[in-house]
Amino acid sequence: MSLLMxxxxxxxxxxxLLFLTFGTLLGIIIGSLPGLTSTMGVAxxxxxxxxxxxxxxxxxxxxxxxxxxxxxSLTAILINTPGTPASAATVIDGYPLTQKGKAQKALxxxxxxxxxxxxxxxxxxxxxxxxxxxxxxxxxxxxSFALALFGLSIVSSIAGDxxxxxxxxxxxxxxxxxxxxxxxxxxxxxxxxxxxLSSGINFIPIMIGLFxxxxxxxxxxxxxxxxxxxxxxxxxxxxxxxxxxxxxTILRSAGxxxxxxxxxxxGADIAAFVAYNEAKRFAKNKEEFGKGxxxxxxxxxxxxxxxxxxxxxxxxxxxxxxxxxxxxxLGALMVQGLQPGxxxxxxxxxxVYTLFVGMLLANVLLLVFGLLGIRLFTKVxxxxxTILTPLILMLCVVGAYSLGNNYFDIVVMFIAGVxxxxxxxxxxxxxxxxxxxxxxxxLESNFRRALVMSQGDLSIFYTRPITVVxxxxxxxxxxxxxxxxxxxxxx
Amino acid sequence: xxxxHITSGIISICLGGLFYYLTLDFPKxxxxxxxxxxxxxxxxxxxxxxxxxxxxxxxxxxxxxEESSQTVRYALISMVIVLAYILVIPYIGFYVSTALxxxxxxxxxxxxxxxxxxxxxxxxxxxxxxxxEKLLKVSIPMGSLFL
Numbered sequence: 026m027s028l029l030m031x032x033x034x035x036x037x038x039x040x041x042l043l044f045l046t047f048g049t050l051l052g053i054i055i056g057s058l059p060g061l062t063s064t065m066g067v068a069x070x071x072x073x074x075x076x077x078x079x080x081x082x083x084x085x086x087x088x089x090x091x092x093x094x095x096x097x098s099l100t101a102i103l104i105n106t107p108g109t110p111a112s113a114a115t116v117i118d119g120y121p122l123t124q125k126g127k128a129q130k131a132l133x134x135x136x137x138x139x140x141x142x143x144x145x146x147x148x149x150x151x152x153x154x155x156x157x158x159x160x161x162x163x164x165x166x167x168x169s170f171a172l173a174l175f176g177l178s179i180v181s182s183i184a185g186d187x188x189x190x191x192x193x194x195x196x197x198x199x200x201x202x203x204x205x206x207x208x209x210x211x212x213x214x215x216x217x218x219x220x221x222l223s224s225g226i227n228f229i230p231i232m233i234g235l236f237x238x239x240x241x242x243x244x245x246x247x248x249x250x251x252x253x254x255x256x257x258x259x260x261x262x263x264x265x266x267x268x269x270x271x272x273x274t275i276l277r278s279a280g281x282x283x284x285x286x287x288x289x290x291x292g293a294d295i296a297a298f299v300a301y302n303e304a305k306r307f308a309k310n311k312e313e314f315g316k317g318x319x320x321x322x323x324x325x326x327x328x329x330x331x332x333x334x335x336x337x338x339x340x341x342x343x344x345x346x347x348x349x350x351x352x353x354x355l356g357a358l359m360v361q362g363l364q365p366g367x368x369x370x371x372x373x374x375x376x377v378y379t380l381f382v383g384m385l386l387a388n389v390l391l392l393v394f395g396l397l398g399i400r401l402f403t404k405v406x407x408x409x410x411t412i413l414t415p416l417i418l419m420l421c422v423v424g425a426y427s428l429g430n431n432y433f434d435i436v437v438m439f440i441a442g443v444x445x446x447x448x449x450x451x452x453x454x455x456x457x458x459x460x461x462x463x464x465x466x467x468l469e470s471n472f473r474r475a476l477v478m479s480q481g482d483l484s485i486f487y488t489r490p491i492t493v494v495x496x497x498x499x500x501x502x503x504x505x506x507x508x509x510x511x512x513x514x515x516x
Numbered sequence: 517x518x519x520x521h522i523t524s525g526i527i528s529i530c531l532g533g534l535f536y537y538l539t540l541d542f543p544k545x546x547x548x549x550x551x552x553x554x555x556x557x558x559x560x561x562x563x564x565x566x567x568x569x570x571x572x573x574x575x576x577x578x579x580x581x582e583e584s585s586q587t588v589r590y591a592l593i594s595m596v597i598v599l600a601y602i603l604v605i606p607y608i609g610f611y612v613s614t615a616l617x618x619x620x621x622x623x624x625x626x627x628x629x630x631x632x633x634x635x636x637x638x639x640x641x642x643x644x645x646x647x648x649e650k651l652l653k654v655s656i657p658m659g660s661l662f663l
Contacts, residue, residue, distance in 0.1 A: 058647070069652055189573070193528050193566035200535060200559040207542075207552035214552055215538055238598075245594035246587040248625050412636055415621035418598055419614055423644055426610075427654040435602050443595055450588075451520035469555050476550060 029151075032378035036386060041081050045383055048085040049390045052092020053398075057100045057108045058424060062229065063093040063293075064349040065428070071357055079361035079376055084383040086357050090350055091387045094293055094330050095139045095395065102131045102322065103405050104417060106237035111293035111329035113232055113459045114301045117183060118314065118321025125317050128403045133263045134319050135326045136395030138275050142327030143388035145279035146286065146334025151381050154338045164288050166478055167485050170471035171495035172288065173464045176295050178503035179302040180457045185315055188507060190453045198461020199468070201226055208470035209477070221433040228462035230425040230434040234441025235448070235455040238421045242446040244414040267319065274304045274320045275327040282328035286335020293332040294463050298456075300328030302502060330391075334384065341365050341377065521574025528567030536560035597621055609659025611641050 036042070048070070055066035066089045074082030097109030102119035112119075115135065122131035164172070177195060184191020204215045205225030216222040278300035285296035304324035305314045314321050337354075339345040344366035346352035358365050363373055370377055405413070425438035448455050479485035487493055535556065542553035601617040615637040622633055648654040 054647075055652070065652075189566050189569050190524065193524070193563065193570065196559050196562045196566065197528075197531070200531075200556065200563065203556045203559065210543070210552055212543060212552040214542065214556065215535065242591045242594055245621075245625070246591045249590045250587055411622065411625040411627050412632065414594075414625070415618040415636070416640055418594075418621065419618060419640055419644070422598075422602065422605075422614075423610070423648055423654075423656075426657070427648055427652070430655050432606065432657070435605070439598060439602055442598075446591055446595070451524045453524060472555070473550060 028374050028378040029382070031375045032380075032382040035080060035375065035379040036084075036382045041084060041383070042386075044077070044081050044085040045088045045387060046390060048088020049092040049387055050088075050394065052089040052094075053096035053099070053391075053394060054092075055089065056093035056096020056098075056112075058420065062109055062350075062428070063090050064353060066090070066093045067350050067353045067357075071353060071360075074357060075360060079358075079363060080379050080383070082361060083354070083357060083380055084387070086354060087380070087384055088387050088390070090354070091143060091330070091333050091384070091391060094333055095136070095326075095391050098135045098139070098322075098326055098329075099132070099402050101236075102135060103128060103402065104237070104413070105240045106417065106420070107232060109293075110229060110232060110459070110463065111297050111332070112325070113236070113294060113456060114183075114297040114325035115322055115329075116236055117301065117456055118316075118318050121315070121317035122319070122322065123406065127261070127317065128406060129399055130261060130263050130267075130319065131322050132399045132402060133396065134268075134271065134322045136392060136399070137263075137268065138271070138278070138323040138326035139330040139395065140388050140392035141275050142279040142282055142329070142331035143333055143391065144385060145276065145327075146283040146331035147337075147381060147384040147388065148334075149283050150334045150337055150341075150384070154342045160287075163491065166471045166474035167489050167492045168495065169288070170468060170475055171486070171492045171499065172295075173468035173471060175495050175499040175502065176299060176464045177460060177468065178499040179298050180460060181503050181506045182302045182305050183298070183315070183454060183456045183460070184506075185454045186452065190451075191457045194448070194453050194455065195457035195461045198458035199465040200461075201231070201458070202228075202462045202465025203469065208466065209473045221431075225466070226437055226462075227428065227434060228459060229428050230438040231441040231462060232459050233421050233425050234438040234443075235445035235458060237417055238438060238442025239445025239449055239455070241414045241417045241421070242442060243449055244410050244417075248410055248414070263319075271319060271323045274307070274323045277303060277307070278324040278327035279331040282331030283335035283338075285328070286332035287338045292336075293329040294459075296328040296332045297325035298460055300324040306502070306505065330388075337384070341369060341380075344369075518574040518577040518579065521570050521577065525567045525570030525572075525574055528563050528570065530567075532560040532563030532567060536564075593624065594621065597624065605657055605659070607659050607661050609662055610656045611645070612659065612662075614644065615641050 052066055056063065067086050070086055070089050074085055077085070093109060094111055097107055097112035098115045098119065099108065101107040101112035101115040103123055105116055105120040107113045107116050119131050119135065122128065180191050180195035181188060204222055206212070206223055207214055213223050281300045281303060282296040285299065301321060301324045304320045305311055308314065308320060336351045340351045340355060344355070344364070346355045355365060363369060363376065421438055421442065422435055425434045426432065428434055445455055475485050486496065539553040539556050539560065542551065597617060597620050601613050604613045618637040618640055619633060622636060627633060644656065649656050
């Protein structure tokens with residue numbers, strides 16, 4: 026407790042507060058720009074922190090990290106363009122809410138869910154970090170394979186009207202994910218002799234194309250049709266009763282996100298989809314999901330942001346970065362002379378607790394900026410479609426390019442945009458493609474690694490308790506919508 | 517007959533078949549590992565299976581096709597404009613090509629106000645310069661003609 030008090034005192038310096046605020050604001054901007062990821066934002070700001078003291082520098086980066094995870098949802102909700110992979114699941118219900126004129130309400134729910142999710146995860150980090158980290162470390166290749174398969178089973182929930190189309194789209198995502206060097210043997214697959222394909226296709230340009238560019242092409246069509254869809258912004262605020270109804274979803278999703286964040290290799294994108302699926306599974310009335318349900322926004326947002334605290338658990342307690350962004354943070358900590366691991370809490374206790382307090386504050390700042398900015402953010406909807414559409418297409422191009430300063434990514438984004446447009450016409454859902462792309466590499470590498478571990482013996486998948494539990498949940502998740510549809514039809 | 521089901525079904529079967537054919541050259545390294553082709557072949561098989569189901573659903577479905585194909589050309593024209601934009605970036609650079617593309621798309625969308633036609637492309641280019649190039653240090657392509 027005394028360490029926590031010391032942390033509070035340490036944070037109350039104008040320079041620390043100023044840089045944390047600047048980082049959070051910058052993170053929100055970076056997150057809302059398609060193609061710019063949290064990792065990129067944190068990596069870009071890293072050199073700035075070299076001359077700062079440890080607490081100020083790390084908190085600047087944490088502000089960027091937390092802010093960017095939140096920022097991704099703004100454009101996802103408002104213009105169907107997920108700023109970061111984590112907000113791809115938010116699009117499913119967020120954008121329909123905007124189309125119904127409920128953008129302000131959707132943004133309020135997203136902001137509250139993000140802040141609560143983030144706060145819960147940091148509190149978990151403070152209270153039970155070492156114990157949870159040890160459990161997450163029990164995840165070996167079979168468990169990670171089962172986790173990826175569980176993630177994929179969500180396809181049946183996000184498939185929309187046609188389960189077959191959803192499964193087809195998910196499989197297409199998996200097939201695209203297998204392009205490039207094979208993860209075990211290094212054999213080039215489906216590369217057609219192109220060097221750009223040997224490292225695989227990055228899913229971010231595909232995500233930008235499938236969601237944003239395709240929507241822009243569709244808007245060009247709408248501009249010329251007689252019955253234009255006019256988006257209105259209702260000034261109806263979120264009611265307390267509505268929020269009360271969301272608390273269960275938010276807390277459950279925060280739990281999912283925190284745990285997912287701890288598992289190496291599973292990031293905010295996976296957590297958001299898993300939480301969305303669970304929200305739908307727990308809901309009594311599932312029909313509104315995909316058409317603009319507030320729970321469909323609350324779940325992925327709370328989970329996506331709670332990954333931030335979860336990912337810090339193995340980083341700080343064991344020195345293991347769970348994903349790319351925490352790997353950059355690990356570098357930042359080491360530059361400052363802090364060696365993450367079990368000894369960090371003993372040797373640098375006051376600094377660690379100052380970071381904890383800073384993380385809590387970063388989430389409060391998200392809440393403040395988010396709620397204050399809602400009116401400003403929704404102004405983007407007042408821009409005429411004729412002006413907004415070319416700007417979105419430009420952002421798609423510059424966003425895809427800036428991911429790795431790679432022209433090939435623009436081409437990939439364009440092809441995905443054209444395909445996404447025809448997906449819309451043929452009513453094929455785009456989200457399962459992204460899910461397949463995200464989880465494909467994790468699924469394959471862990472499946473094959475597990476078999477190498479067991480020397481080809483398949484029993485490795487049904488003799489380990491965590492693996493079995495995850496596989497059973499995966500099967501239940503995959504088939505539940507199918508059975509519930511049949512039961513619904515019968516009744 | 518439902519055209520979208522049939523079209524997507526056929527495309528899915530063709531894609532699955534083509535990629536399956538490509539996996540025939542993939543090697544298998546050792547007995548413990550399933551090899552580079554194992555999972556892609558499963559994905560191809562699933563694509564073919566879902567394609568066949570969609571095809572059957574499409575043939576059996578006698579409801580009317582809802583989508584009108586009249587408006588597709590507007591989307592197709594915008595795709596051609598964006599494709600041209602992407603193709604010229606390596607030659608005339610990002611800034612010039614962006615300004616020209618935004619101008620073309622605005623003009624195509626029947627925007628005729630001179631202020632809008634000039635200010636939107638310039639504003640967009642300025643935004644990219646300040647945020648992406650200056651703030652985020654992204655190296656925006658200048659184009660081979662200007663180097």
